[in-house]
Amino acid sequence: MSLFAYLLRYSRGPFLLAIAAGIVSGGTGAAFIAMVNLALAADAAPSQRLIWGYVALCLATLVTKFVSQSMLYRLSQGAVYHLRRRLIDGILDAPLRTVERTGTAQLYSALADDVVVIADALPGLPGICSGAAFVLVAIAYLVIVSPAVALATGATVVVGVLLYLLVSASGLGALKAARREQDALFGHFRSVTEGLKELKLNRERRAALIDGELTATASAYRRHSVFGLSVYEGATGGGQAVFFAFIGLLLFAFPAWFALSDQTLTSCVLILLFAVSSLQGVLVWFPALGRASVALGKIKERLAELDAGLGGPGAGRAPAVPNSRVPAAVGRAGNVFAGWRSIAFRGVSHVYPGPKGEQFVLGPLDFEFRRGEILFVVGANGSGKTTLAKVLTSLYEPESGAIQVDGTQVTAANREDYRNLFSAVFSDFHLFDSLLGLPAGEQAAKAQRYLERLQLDHKVRVDGDRFSTTALSLGQRKRLALLVTYLEDRPFCLFDEWAADQDPVFKDFFYRELLPELRDRDKAVVVISHDDRYFDAADRLVRLDYGQIREEEVPRGQSVAGRSGVESGC
Numbered sequence: 001m002s003l004f005a006y007l008l009r010y011s012r013g014p015f016l017l018a019i020a021a022g023i024v025s026g027g028t029g030a031a032f033i034a035m036v037n038l039a040l041a042a043d044a045a046p047s048q049r050l051i052w053g054y055v056a057l058c059l060a061t062l063v064t065k066f067v068s069q070s071m072l073y074r075l076s077q078g079a080v081y082h083l084r085r086r087l088i089d090g091i092l093d094a095p096l097r098t099v100e101r102t103g104t105a106q107l108y109s110a111l112a113d114d115v116v117v118i119a120d121a122l123p124g125l126p127g128i129c130s131g132a133a134f135v136l137v138a139i140a141y142l143v144i145v146s147p148a149v150a151l152a153t154g155a156t157v158v159v160g161v162l163l164y165l166l167v168s169a170s171g172l173g174a175l176k177a178a179r180r181e182q183d184a185l186f187g188h189f190r191s192v193t194e195g196l197k198e199l200k201l202n203r204e205r206r207a208a209l210i211d212g213e214l215t216a217t218a219s220a221y222r223r224h225s226v227f228g229l230s231v232y233e234g235a236t237g238g239g240q241a242v243f244f245a246f247i248g249l250l251l252f253a254f255p256a257w258f259a260l261s262d263q264t265l266t267s268c269v270l271i272l273l274f275a276v277s278s279l280q281g282v283l284v285w286f287p288a289l290g291r292a293s294v295a296l297g298k299i300k301e302r303l304a305e306l307d308a309g310l311g312g313p314g315a316g317r318a319p320a321v322p323n324s325r326v327p328a329a330v331g332r333a334g335n336v337f338a339g340w341r342s343i344a345f346r347g348v349s350h351v352y353p354g355p356k357g358e359q360f361v362l363g364p365l366d367f368e369f370r371r372g373e374i375l376f377v378v379g380a381n382g383s384g385k386t387t388l389a390k391v392l393t394s395l396y397e398p399e400s401g402a403i404q405v406d407g408t409q410v411t412a413a414n415r416e417d418y419r420n421l422f423s424a425v426f427s428d429f430h431l432f433d434s435l436l437g438l439p440a441g442e443q444a445a446k447a448q449r450y451l452e453r454l455q456l457d458h459k460v461r462v463d464g465d466r467f468s469t470t471a472l473s474l475g476q477r478k479r480l481a482l483l484v485t486y487l488e489d490r491p492f493c494l495f496d497e498w499a500a501d502q503d504p505v506f507k508d509f510f511y512r513e514l515l516p517e518l519r520d521r522d523k524a525v526v527v528i529s530h531d532d533r534y535f536d537a538a539d540r541l542v543r544l545d546y547g548q549i550r551e552e553e554v555p556r557g558q559s560v561a562g563r564s565g566v567e568s569g570c
């Protein structure tokens, strides 16, 4: 089973130890029954050896059971972390397009649910091993008591297992179908949390989502799960029924067929009754293991999709960052592009394939971005401005052409350094509630200054490395994202429609003061904007039209130097 293979790879030593302890525990359990049998059959008083042997076996059963179970609990928690970490690293390493294509709901479903399903099933493994060992040792003991019964028991076990595998196969199919529905279900959950306002305001929309799509998916999930788990339970019951039928045969038919003595018959029935209860302990875990193997299959599928985006497992992966709290300076000090002056696109293009064969093509673009310059990127909705920003920051790798930094091509080997040149606020930015990756102590005083400058000091404080709140208006949250950009202090600043949600006074401050200031600090500044009354704040202006770039003259005539009266202090 792939679950065994995964555990062997993930933690070979502890896993084998847990399994070995489970097997020993099962074996000692069966030996314990044999000893009970011997004591009952003995004519004379039990010997000292038998008594001490009994005590030793009791202790061995207890200790090995405890060891195997506690090892497996540890192992299962470790496996949960390992799988989640592997998925998170996979998501962070994979190209953005691959992650977008895989979909948030699918990834969340693997992270939140599949991993837990696996963790819940793992503690069953030692029980299965000890149960199997118990049955094997019991059969071995039966060989001594009655070879005929031992042979018949062995045959019954084989028939029972085959029957179980046959029946449970359709259960596994149903569990896989349920797992497919689960991805859609997580998509609906996301629609509920992210579209809460829209759903609350529109009864019909709410009914269509909740009573229509979500209910249909949830009931399909429930139907497949119930069927799959019921089949597993049926298979489990069938396995037990085969054993009980065999015990009946042993009781009522074997004495006549094989002339078994009462003593032998009693011993065999006693051993088999214990074996059945042990088998019950094994089979009870099988539905959970079925779900776990489906979940592990899904996680592997996701990891394969993410790895495929890298061109194969591990390929092109940036060196792992051991700690998220990396001082800002680390990104710059060792950067191979430190001191760069210009970034050039040479025939760069990016393609979004559409569902029906249509596609949006950005480029091929030949263009240069320079330090100490404010570049405006303008154009109609859907003309490719944000896509250009993603290609420029290397979040999307160009399908053709090359990006060069002072003549050096950006490749997988230096991409991490290249990306670390940028500080960007995208229109769908995410605001972290702490200064992740920035040294807290050093930045606190600076942050306080910027808060005042961005007129946020009456709303937000920086406590240690945390913002006191991020429950702000959209415009204020964007200002906080801008503050983070200031603290990062990278040589390339990119703002995707940053000013769209700002009030007129602050918009003016942004275009007339903040942008020139950044340019004067020798940064390259790219501003995606629809604010045509501020186009004169640009040094250069390019217009995108259906993915094609055209440089235009910067309109002059408005006051570029006009100050809004907000105190300067960055």
Ligand SMILES: Nc1ncnc2c1ncn2[C@@H]1O[C@H](COP(=O)(O)OP(=O)(O)OP(=O)(O)O)[C@@H](O)[C@H]1O
Pocket (backbone or CB within 6 Å): 100, 352, 353, 360, 379, 380, 381, 382, 383, 384, 385, 386, 387, 388
């Ligand atoms: N994730 C995506 N998958 C497929 N197509 C996409 C994706 N994102 C954008 N597109 C398509 O690419 C084109 C350019 O989109 P882009 O977001 O770059 O435009 P934009 O100029 O930034 O628009 P806006 O001014 O509305 O922000 C659009 O036609 C859009 O439909």
